Amino acid sequence: MIQLNNIFKWYNVGGSRSFVLKDINLHIAEGEFVSIMGPSGSGKSTLLHILGLLDEPDEGEYFFMNENVLGLKEKQRSALYKQHIGFVFQAYHLIDELTVYENIETPLIYKNLKSGERKAIVGDLLDRFGIVGKKDLFPTQLSGGQQQLVGIARALATTPKLLLADEPTGNLNSKQGEDIMNLFKQLNEEDGVTIVQVTHSEKNAEYGNRIVELLDGQVVK
Numbered sequence: 001m002i003q004l005n006n007i008f009k010w011y012n013v014g015g016s017r018s019f020v021l022k023d024i025n026l027h028i029a030e031g032e033f034v035s036i037m038g039p040s041g042s043g044k045s046t047l048l049h050i051l052g053l054l055d056e057p058d059e060g061e062y063f064f065m066n067e068n069v070l071g072l073k074e075k076q077r078s079a080l081y082k083q084h085i086g087f088v089f090q091a092y093h094l095i096d097e098l099t100v101y102e103n104i105e106t107p108l109i110y111k112n113l114k115s116g117e118r119k120a121i122v123g124d125l126l127d128r129f130g131i132v133g134k135k136d137l138f139p140t141q142l143s144g145g146q147q148q149l150v151g152i153a154r155a156l157a158t159t160p161k162l163l164l165a166d167e168p169t170g171n172l173n174s175k176q177g178e179d180i181m182n183l184f185k186q187l188n189e190e191d192g193v194t195i196v197q198v199t200h201s202e203k204n205a206e207y208g209n210r211i212v213e214l215l216d217g218q219v220v221k
Protein backbone atom coordinates (compact mmCIF):
# COMPACT_ATOMS: atom_id res chain seq x y z
CA MET A 1 0.00 0.00 0.00
CA ILE A 2 2.80 2.36 0.96
CA GLN A 3 6.32 2.45 -0.37
CA LEU A 4 8.71 5.25 0.52
CA ASN A 5 12.08 5.33 -1.21
CA ASN A 6 14.94 7.53 -0.04
CA ILE A 7 12.72 10.24 1.41
CA PHE A 8 14.41 13.42 2.60
CA LYS A 9 12.78 16.46 4.15
CA TRP A 10 14.65 19.57 5.19
CA TYR A 11 14.14 23.20 6.10
CA ASN A 12 16.53 25.97 5.23
CA VAL A 13 17.54 27.49 8.51
CA GLY A 14 20.08 30.29 8.57
CA GLY A 15 21.41 29.45 5.13
CA SER A 16 21.95 25.74 5.74
CA ARG A 17 19.78 22.67 5.49
CA SER A 18 18.28 21.35 8.66
CA PHE A 19 17.23 17.75 7.96
CA VAL A 20 13.99 16.49 9.47
CA LEU A 21 13.85 13.19 7.56
CA LYS A 22 16.95 11.51 6.22
CA ASP A 23 16.79 8.71 3.69
CA ILE A 24 13.59 7.05 4.87
CA ASN A 25 12.75 3.75 3.22
CA LEU A 26 9.52 2.23 4.41
CA HIS A 27 7.06 -0.35 3.18
CA ILE A 28 3.64 -0.73 4.75
CA ALA A 29 1.36 -3.47 3.48
CA GLU A 30 -2.40 -3.28 3.36
CA GLY A 31 -3.88 -4.52 6.64
CA GLU A 32 -0.96 -3.55 8.88
CA PHE A 33 -1.32 -1.54 12.08
CA VAL A 34 1.94 0.36 12.49
CA SER A 35 3.05 2.59 15.34
CA ILE A 36 5.66 5.25 14.72
CA MET A 37 7.67 6.00 17.85
CA GLY A 38 10.68 8.12 18.71
CA PRO A 39 11.73 11.12 20.75
CA SER A 40 10.25 14.56 20.35
CA GLY A 41 11.54 16.25 17.21
CA SER A 42 12.60 12.99 15.54
CA GLY A 43 10.30 13.62 12.56
CA LYS A 44 7.27 11.45 13.38
CA SER A 45 4.57 14.00 12.57
CA THR A 46 6.39 15.10 9.45
CA LEU A 47 6.54 11.50 8.24
CA LEU A 48 2.85 10.98 9.01
CA HIS A 49 1.91 14.15 7.12
CA ILE A 50 3.90 12.98 4.12
CA LEU A 51 2.18 9.57 4.26
CA GLY A 52 -1.16 11.39 4.42
CA LEU A 53 -0.38 13.57 1.40
CA LEU A 54 -0.60 16.66 3.62
CA ASP A 55 3.08 17.49 3.17
CA GLU A 56 5.70 16.75 0.55
CA PRO A 57 9.28 15.56 0.88
CA ASP A 58 12.12 17.48 -0.74
CA GLU A 59 13.58 14.35 -2.25
CA GLY A 60 12.60 10.73 -2.76
CA GLU A 61 9.70 8.68 -4.08
CA TYR A 62 6.34 7.85 -2.58
CA PHE A 63 4.08 5.19 -4.03
CA PHE A 64 0.62 5.04 -2.47
CA MET A 65 -1.62 2.30 -3.82
CA ASN A 66 0.68 2.02 -6.83
CA GLU A 67 0.39 5.72 -7.65
CA ASN A 68 3.55 7.76 -7.83
CA VAL A 69 2.18 10.44 -5.56
CA LEU A 70 4.86 13.06 -5.96
CA GLY A 71 4.28 13.20 -9.70
CA LEU A 72 0.60 14.07 -9.23
CA LYS A 73 -0.98 17.47 -9.59
CA GLU A 74 -2.50 19.00 -6.46
CA LYS A 75 -6.02 18.19 -7.62
CA GLN A 76 -5.24 14.52 -8.22
CA ARG A 77 -3.44 14.25 -4.92
CA SER A 78 -6.36 15.72 -3.07
CA ALA A 79 -8.73 13.33 -4.86
CA LEU A 80 -6.56 10.41 -3.77
CA TYR A 81 -6.64 11.69 -0.18
CA LYS A 82 -10.41 12.11 -0.17
CA GLN A 83 -10.96 8.67 -1.60
CA HIS A 84 -8.61 6.62 0.56
CA ILE A 85 -7.25 8.44 3.59
CA GLY A 86 -8.64 9.45 6.97
CA PHE A 87 -6.53 11.61 9.29
CA VAL A 88 -7.00 11.94 13.04
CA PHE A 89 -5.23 14.83 14.74
CA GLN A 90 -4.11 15.04 18.35
CA ALA A 91 -5.86 18.39 18.78
CA TYR A 92 -9.00 17.08 17.02
CA HIS A 93 -9.15 19.91 14.42
CA LEU A 94 -12.94 20.01 14.52
CA ILE A 95 -14.74 23.01 13.13
CA ASP A 96 -16.08 24.91 16.14
CA GLU A 97 -18.90 26.59 14.20
CA LEU A 98 -20.34 23.26 13.06
CA THR A 99 -22.29 20.75 15.12
CA VAL A 100 -21.08 17.22 15.75
CA TYR A 101 -23.37 16.03 12.96
CA GLU A 102 -22.08 18.64 10.52
CA ASN A 103 -18.44 17.98 11.38
CA ILE A 104 -18.81 14.29 10.55
CA GLU A 105 -20.75 15.15 7.41
CA THR A 106 -18.14 17.58 6.03
CA PRO A 107 -15.89 15.10 4.15
CA LEU A 108 -19.00 13.59 2.56
CA ILE A 109 -20.02 16.97 1.19
CA TYR A 110 -16.55 17.32 -0.32
CA LYS A 111 -17.06 13.89 -1.85
CA ASN A 112 -20.28 15.10 -3.50
CA LEU A 113 -22.52 12.51 -1.86
CA LYS A 114 -26.26 13.18 -1.96
CA SER A 115 -27.96 14.40 1.19
CA GLY A 116 -29.81 11.11 1.80
CA GLU A 117 -26.61 9.07 1.55
CA ARG A 118 -24.79 11.48 3.84
CA LYS A 119 -27.56 11.23 6.40
CA ALA A 120 -27.38 7.42 6.44
CA ILE A 121 -23.59 7.36 6.84
CA VAL A 122 -23.48 10.00 9.58
CA GLY A 123 -26.37 8.29 11.38
CA ASP A 124 -24.49 4.97 11.38
CA LEU A 125 -21.31 6.57 12.73
CA LEU A 126 -23.14 8.46 15.48
CA ASP A 127 -24.71 5.17 16.45
CA ARG A 128 -21.50 3.17 16.34
CA PHE A 129 -19.65 5.72 18.46
CA GLY A 130 -22.48 6.14 20.95
CA ILE A 131 -22.82 9.87 20.35
CA VAL A 132 -26.30 10.12 18.85
CA GLY A 133 -27.36 12.26 21.80
CA LYS A 134 -24.56 14.74 21.07
CA LYS A 135 -25.26 15.29 17.40
CA ASP A 136 -26.58 18.84 17.73
CA LEU A 137 -23.90 20.02 20.15
CA PHE A 138 -20.84 22.03 19.14
CA PRO A 139 -17.30 20.71 19.75
CA THR A 140 -16.70 23.06 22.70
CA GLN A 141 -19.67 21.46 24.45
CA LEU A 142 -17.97 18.05 24.43
CA SER A 143 -15.26 16.44 26.56
CA GLY A 144 -11.86 15.80 24.98
CA GLY A 145 -12.63 12.10 24.56
CA GLN A 146 -15.93 12.87 22.88
CA GLN A 147 -14.27 15.38 20.57
CA GLN A 148 -11.71 12.80 19.56
CA LEU A 149 -14.50 10.29 18.86
CA VAL A 150 -16.04 12.88 16.55
CA GLY A 151 -12.63 13.40 14.93
CA ILE A 152 -12.34 9.67 14.34
CA ALA A 153 -15.92 9.37 13.10
CA ARG A 154 -15.21 12.18 10.65
CA ALA A 155 -12.01 10.45 9.48
CA LEU A 156 -13.96 7.23 8.94
CA ALA A 157 -16.96 8.78 7.18
CA THR A 158 -15.47 8.20 3.75
CA THR A 159 -14.54 4.58 4.67
CA PRO A 160 -10.83 5.15 4.10
CA LYS A 161 -8.46 2.27 3.39
CA LEU A 162 -5.76 4.06 5.38
CA LEU A 163 -6.27 5.70 8.75
CA LEU A 164 -3.47 7.96 9.98
CA ALA A 165 -3.47 9.20 13.54
CA ASP A 166 -1.09 11.66 15.16
CA GLU A 167 -1.04 10.98 18.92
CA PRO A 168 -4.78 10.27 18.90
CA THR A 169 -4.93 9.73 22.64
CA GLY A 170 -2.43 12.45 23.58
CA ASN A 171 -5.02 14.68 25.24
CA LEU A 172 -7.20 11.96 26.74
CA ASN A 173 -7.37 10.18 30.06
CA SER A 174 -6.27 6.55 30.18
CA LYS A 175 -9.79 5.06 29.94
CA GLN A 176 -10.66 7.22 26.92
CA GLY A 177 -7.28 6.32 25.40
CA GLU A 178 -7.92 2.60 25.86
CA ASP A 179 -11.36 2.91 24.26
CA ILE A 180 -9.83 4.57 21.23
CA MET A 181 -7.06 2.01 20.93
CA ASN A 182 -9.61 -0.80 21.15
CA LEU A 183 -11.61 0.90 18.45
CA PHE A 184 -8.52 1.13 16.22
CA LYS A 185 -7.76 -2.54 16.83
CA GLN A 186 -11.29 -3.46 15.86
CA LEU A 187 -11.18 -1.27 12.73
CA ASN A 188 -7.93 -2.93 11.75
CA GLU A 189 -8.91 -6.52 12.50
CA GLU A 190 -12.57 -6.53 11.54
CA ASP A 191 -12.83 -3.86 8.87
CA GLY A 192 -9.36 -4.33 7.40
CA VAL A 193 -8.42 -0.65 7.74
CA THR A 194 -4.66 -0.11 7.51
CA ILE A 195 -3.58 2.09 10.42
CA VAL A 196 -0.47 4.15 11.05
CA GLN A 197 -0.34 5.99 14.36
CA VAL A 198 2.25 8.21 15.96
CA THR A 199 2.51 7.53 19.65
CA HIS A 200 4.80 8.12 22.61
CA SER A 201 3.13 5.32 24.52
CA GLU A 202 4.55 1.79 24.54
CA LYS A 203 1.17 0.57 25.71
CA ASN A 204 -0.62 2.11 22.73
CA ALA A 205 2.01 0.80 20.36
CA GLU A 206 1.24 -2.73 21.55
CA TYR A 207 -2.24 -2.50 20.03
CA GLY A 208 -0.55 -2.49 16.63
CA ASN A 209 1.50 -5.22 15.03
CA ARG A 210 4.68 -3.34 14.18
CA ILE A 211 6.74 -0.47 15.53
CA VAL A 212 8.79 1.88 13.36
CA GLU A 213 11.31 3.74 15.48
CA LEU A 214 12.61 7.13 14.36
CA LEU A 215 15.70 8.85 15.69
CA ASP A 216 16.98 12.16 14.29
CA GLY A 217 14.95 11.71 11.12
CA GLN A 218 16.09 8.18 10.41
CA VAL A 219 14.40 4.81 10.84
CA VAL A 220 16.42 2.92 13.38
CA LYS A 221 14.15 -0.13 13.74
Ligand SMILES: Nc1ncnc2c1ncn2[C@@H]1O[C@H](COP(=O)(O)OP(=O)(O)OP(=O)(O)O)[C@@H](O)[C@H]1O
Pocket (backbone or CB within 6 Å): 011, 013, 018, 020, 038, 039, 040, 041, 042, 043, 044, 045, 046, 047
Ligand atom coordinates in the same frame (compact mmCIF):
# COMPACT_ATOMS: atom_id res chain seq x y z
N1 LIG B 1 8.67 25.02 9.32
C1 LIG B 1 9.73 24.47 9.92
N2 LIG B 1 10.93 25.08 9.88
C2 LIG B 1 12.01 24.53 10.48
N3 LIG B 1 11.97 23.36 11.17
C3 LIG B 1 10.79 22.72 11.24
C4 LIG B 1 9.62 23.24 10.63
N4 LIG B 1 8.61 22.37 10.87
C5 LIG B 1 9.14 21.37 11.60
N5 LIG B 1 10.44 21.58 11.84
C6 LIG B 1 11.37 20.71 12.61
O1 LIG B 1 11.22 19.38 12.21
C7 LIG B 1 11.58 18.50 13.29
C8 LIG B 1 10.61 17.34 13.33
O2 LIG B 1 9.31 17.78 13.73
P1 LIG B 1 8.11 16.74 13.92
O3 LIG B 1 6.92 17.51 14.34
O4 LIG B 1 7.99 15.88 12.72
O5 LIG B 1 8.68 15.87 15.14
P2 LIG B 1 7.94 14.82 16.05
O6 LIG B 1 8.83 13.63 16.13
O7 LIG B 1 6.56 14.58 15.56
O8 LIG B 1 7.93 15.57 17.45
P3 LIG B 1 6.85 15.55 18.66
O9 LIG B 1 6.92 14.17 19.24
O10 LIG B 1 7.42 16.57 19.60
O11 LIG B 1 5.52 15.90 18.11
C9 LIG B 1 11.59 19.36 14.53
O12 LIG B 1 12.91 19.50 14.97
C10 LIG B 1 11.03 20.69 14.08
O13 LIG B 1 11.65 21.77 14.72
